[in-house]
Amino acid sequence: MSRANSKRLEFGGYIDRTQSLQFKFNGRDYVGFQGDTLASALMANGVNVLSRSFKYHRPRGIQNRGYADVTSLIQIAGINESPNILASVQPLYEGLEASSVNCWPSVSFDIGSIFGAFSPILPVGFYYKTFMWPNWHAFEPLIRRAAGFGKAPRRAPAGQFLSRFDHCDILVIGAGPAGLMAALTAAKSGARTMIVDEMTQPGGSLLYSKSELEGRFAIDWIARTVDELKSMDHVTCLWNSTAWGYQEGNMVCVSERAPIPEELISRNWKIWAKQVILATGAIERPIVFENNDVPGVMLCSAVMEAVQTYGVAPGTRAVLFTNNSSAYEILPYLRAADIELAAIVDTRSDVELDTVIGKDNSSVEVLLGASIQLVIRAGKRVKGVVVHAQDSSGKEKKGKIECDLVCVSGGWNPSVHLFSQSRGTLRYDDNIASFVPDQAVQATHCAGAITGEMSVAGCLKSAVNTGSKALSRIGIQAAPISIPEVSNGDHTDYQVDPFWSSTAGYKRVKAFVDFAGDVTVFDLKLAIQEGFDEIEHLKRYTTTGMGLDQGKTANVNAIGIIAFHLDCHPSEVGTTTFRPPYTPVEFGSIAGSQTGDVVLPYRHTPMTDWHRAHGAVMYEAGARWRRPGYYQMEGESMNEAINRECYAVRNHVGIYDGSPLGKFIIRGEDTEKLLNLIYTNSFSGLKPGQGKYGLMLNEEGLVFDDGVTFRIDDDQYLLSCSTGGAPAVERKLDKFINVECPELNVIITPVTSQWANATVCGPLARQMLQSTESDIDWSREVLPFMHVVEGIIAGMPVRVFRVSFTGELSYEINTPSRYGLKLWRYLIEVGQNWDICPVGSEANHVLRVEKGFLSLAHEVDGIVDPIDLGHGWMVSRNKNDFIGKRSMEIRRQSQPIRQELIGLLPKDSNQLISEGAPIAPEDKQALSEGFVSACVWSGVLERTIALGLLTDGRSRIGETVLAWDQGEPLSLEVTRPIFYDAEGIRLRM
Amino acid sequence: MLLIHCPWCGLRAETEFRCAGPVKPPRSEFIDKSDEAWLEYLYQADNRRGILEEYWCHEKGCGEWFKLRRDTATHEIMDGDTDS
Numbered sequence A: 001m002s003r004a005n006s007k008r009l010e011f012g013g014y015i016d017r018t019q020s021l022q023f024k025f026n027g028r029d030y031v032g033f034q035g036d037t038l039a040s041a042l043m044a045n046g047v048n049v050l051s052r053s054f055k056y057h058r059p060r061g062i063q064n065r066g067y068a069d070v071t072s073l074i075q076i077a078g079i080n081e082s083p084n085i086l087a088s089v090q091p092l093y094e095g096l097e098a099s100s101v102n103c104w105p106s107v108s109f110d111i112g113s114i115f116g117a118f119s120p121i122l123p124v125g126f127y128y129k130t131f132m133w134p135n136w137h138a139f140e141p142l143i144r145r146a147a148g149f150g151k152a153p154r155r156a157p158a159g160q161f162l163s164r165f166d167h168c169d170i171l172v173i174g175a176g177p178a179g180l181m182a183a184l185t186a187a188k189s190g191a192r193t194m195i196v197d198e199m200t201q202p203g204g205s206l207l208y209s210k211s212e213l214e215g216r217f218a219i220d221w222i223a224r225t226v227d228e229l230k231s232m233d234h235v236t237c238l239w240n241s242t243a244w245g246y247q248e249g250n251m252v253c254v255s256e257r258a259p260i261p262e263e264l265i266s267r268n269w270k271i272w273a274k275q276v277i278l279a280t281g282a283i284e285r286p287i288v289f290e291n292n293d294v295p296g297v298m299l300c301s302a303v304m305e306a307v308q309t310y311g312v313a314p315g316t317r318a319v320l321f322t323n324n325s326s327a328y329e330i331l332p333y334l335r336a337a338d339i340e341l342a343a344i345v346d347t348r349s350d351v352e353l354d355t356v357i358g359k360d361n362s363s364v365e366v367l368l369g370a371s372i373q374l375v376i377r378a379g380k381r382v383k384g385v386v387v388h389a390q391d392s393s394g395k396e397k398k399g400k401i402e403c404d405l406v407c408v409s410g411g412w413n414p415s416v417h418l419f420s421q422s423r424g425t426l427r428y429d430d431n432i433a434s435f436v437p438d439q440a441v442q443a444t445h446c447a448g449a450i451t452g453e454m455s456v457a458g459c460l461k462s463a464v465n466t467g468s469k470a471l472s473r474i475g476i477q478a479a480p481i482s483i484p485e486v487s488n489g490d491h492t493d494y495q496v497d498p499f500w501s502s503t504a505g506y507k508r509v510k511a512f513v514d515f516a517g518d519v520t521v522f523d524l525k526l527a528i529q530e531g532f533d534e535i536e537h538l539k540r541y542t543t544t545g546m547g548l549d550q551g552k553t554a555n556v557n558a559i560g561i562i563a564f565h566l567d568c569h570p571s572e573v574g575t576t577t578f579r580p581p582y583t584p585v586e587f588g589s590i591a592g593s594q595t596g597d598v599v600l601p602y603r604h605t606p607m608t609d610w611h612r613a614h615g616a617v618m619y620e621a622g623a624r625w626r627r628p629g630y631y632q633m634e635g636e637s638m639n640e641a642i643n644r645e646c647y648a649v650r651n652h653v654g655i656y657d658g659s660p661l662g663k664f665i666i667r668g669e670d671t672e673k674l675l676n677l678i679y680t681n682s683f684s685g686l687k688p689g690q691g692k693y694g695l696m697l698n699e700e701g702l703v704f705d706d707g708v709t710f711r712i713d714d715d716q717y718l719l720s721c722s723t724g725g726a727p728a729v730e731r732k733l734d735k736f737i738n739v740e741c742p743e744l745n746v747i748i749t750p751v752t753s754q755w756a757n758a759t760v761c762g763p764l765a766r767q768m769l770q771s772t773e774s775d776i777d778w779s780r781e782v783l784p785f786m787h788v789v790e791g792i793i794a795g796m797p798v799r800v801f802r803v804s805f806t807g808e809l810s811y812e813i814n815t816p817s818r819y820g821l822k823l824w825r826y827l828i829e830v831g832q833n834w835d836i837c838p839v840g841s842e843a844n845h846v847l848r849v850e851k852g853f854l855s856l857a858h859e860v861d862g863i864v865d866p867i868d869l870g871h872g873w874m875v876s877r878n879k880n881d882f883i884g885k886r887s888m889e890i891r892r893q894s895q896p897i898r899q900e901l902i903g904l905l906p907k908d909s910n911q912l913i914s915e916g917a918p919i920a921p922e923d924k925q926a927l928s929e930g931f932v933s934a935c936v937w938s939g940v941l942e943r944t945i946a947l948g949l950l951t952d953g954r955s956r957i958g959e960t961v962l963a964w965d966q967g968e969p970l971s972l973e974v975t976r977p978i979f980y981d982a983e984g985i986r987l988r989m
Numbered sequence B: 001m002l003l004i005h006c007p008w009c010g011l012r013a014e015t016e017f018r019c020a021g022p023v024k025p026p027r028s029e030f031i032d033k034s035d036e037a038w039l040e041y042l043y044q045a046d047n048r049r050g051i052l053e054e055y056w057c058h059e060k061g062c063g064e065w066f067k068l069r070r071d072t073a074t075h076e077i078m079d080g081d082t083d084s
């Protein structure tokens, strides 16, 4: 295609020509230099097209500089593959491999560009008009394929992400002339100072400026100032770091890229600053004319940077198009790069040419009161422009000028994004025809070009003043500091005439307002015609400023164009609120090291290793606890394993790991009072050693949790609750005793993980335990149902609770966690004579369904009360108050008929029904009258059984109802919700 | 993100805390009022723009509960209150 570095100038640029770097773009090999960005290296190699546009897939090249160059989107390959990187900010490195995004099959020949040819099918608001029920599915595959930017990497990156906090007195955002000067002011005054800049090199616009400070090149001043800042211990400089979010509390999020190349991809800083100084500068504004996106149309600042910083000539023959005085700064750059200036097209009529052009360029054709209307392209590059002008007699004329570069400047837009994010208000400034910060809401100050000050000297002065003001707010006296003299081409009298768009109206030619989202003037006009005349609606309907651009280049032009069409002043149109992030931030950067299992770590019982070694398939039991689901023996299916485990519990003896059960110790003289308030039933008069099952409601009168509470001794109670509900129970109880009833004298201590629990259950449990080495009397007389004793088993301290969740004789043996595994092993060993069988949560579930015991998240789904569950007997009539009492009574008055817990027997005794299947009559499927909450195969009954909730269910026992399992009706007989040992004899043995 | 003053731990990041809603009168004052008054107490939050007194808990720190006055419009925290 082109010779290596064919566009590179012989001299100049801040690149290290002794260090060449090999890289690949779209599969081709290129060479660049240390100090290049990927964009500058590609430009130097004559690569015109970097990407394809979002909607129309038009070829796009370098247009702008830094993070404002939203069209230079590429994907980086390699161990830290990443989509959606801007080539204009990606430092070049040896071996870099990148490719274009959003194009298929290649950047040169793109199938998607048929969208350009047939663009009437993609009008503004296309998504809103198309993605409506019921037909949007038809378009979805097409749009999904074509839309979007890069591809999500298939593998996790090899490098890491980190996130950290920091605090400072003064945070300066932006390290251009104003930012550096403000930081120096703060730092020299002794304030803890941080300064961040999004580019790899600090200096901002000074980096490519020809201005001199104190009689020396600007870059010398930058280097000296940065050295001085870095020499102070109380200063932190972060380069290649974007301040992307300004949050409440004066906290700014900063994403620092590649702190350790390859290893650390990015580090997200959350910085609380006592005072923030925004020195974010200004971004040059494009001009809207037709085909203004063709590669070769560049902003003046981007051309100047290419020449000065990277030693690249982005063209050979240029036309300059401007509406403001700053553009004329480009003339010496063009000369230096040997770029012929074909013409200057200035929309203003009253320009004093001698002062802006100077003698050297007196031969250049200058067209005043003129505008470019159309870019003519040849292939994928500018070939010329059509200019519209008036001659001296006021006669209109049109002419064609050949060129391969169009240098554009539509003025400067202050970077007010962070100020707006901080909830500060904006004001339209007629002097610069753009928006500037108005009222700050947080401790925010603005210095430099963000305020509309466009001269270097003015920025430096503004920085010292602003720095001093910010320091005084935190009681620091600003140290005296001298402001450097600025000479040579400072821009002291910036003047701009707003020029929102040239309106030639060529058919099928597009004039882009938002390059990232492919929004054109036509789109804005159409939206206004359709009645969208409010900026917030226009933004969303047209997607202006909603893409990668985030309003950096598009917003002010869009507002100007809207104002023009609504015939009002831009200030009346107003701006939308800028939102974080300012530039794209990787999710990884926000998450930091909290990824994978570390985000919410699992909790393991002391017996976990044993379970795993014995074939346990681990389940999550709730609250991140891992527990065996079932133990699979060789050659056994899951159902066979569950049936085997159930059989053991019903016929001899099983053992399960109940450690995750939520446990709290409650002490204090008002404990009984508290229990009476949090449970529906009465806990008065519980004696040491006794326990009671309780239902806990929320204040809305709905069941929240259930569990058994034992009185361990005179002043100590142990409350147990569901595994999954324990965190919520803890929060609720904690709030209750601290906030709602602070007068209660109680202390609640969560002890869940302090105790391991091995529960021995089954008709032979007592026999087995009687053969353990223990001082405990296991007899029914001494240790009856719902009682607790403390003792020793094989030298280990234990607390034994007679509670049953299986319906069998059951002993919950608790021991301090450190003995958990030892106790478990001992019980398994002793149990061999009784064929003891470890059981998991699947078998537990079957056994509890057979008994009709409640399970949170099955039957207790957050909208049932105790009476619905058939536990009306547990609602005390003697208590004046308990949590939920009042609300439950009110609800019951207005809704006497509710869904009630019932048992269900499938007519086909082998039929299993999905949990959650709705119950509804055949002719009224839309009207559910309940649902199946659990359905299992019961080994003892040799059939399937189910539990469910059914409207007025208890009075419908014996009826047949239909459950709809994925559209299929299944007949069920309504029964009492208990299928086994209805009298409860076995668990009281 | 706010910095919140825990009476035990000093200024800590908001993510360590849990907001437990606006300070209300104790439930005992409403439990035997009319149905309407009780439901109003339970469900109606005044969702005020301006200064609001709230309960906060330093859940991922010391566990202390305290009251805090906060401006819901500006997020400014007026003062900590340790006597809750």
Ligand SMILES: [Zn+2]
Pocket: B006, B007, B008, B009, B010, B058, B061, B062, B063, B064
């Ligand atoms: Zn604390």
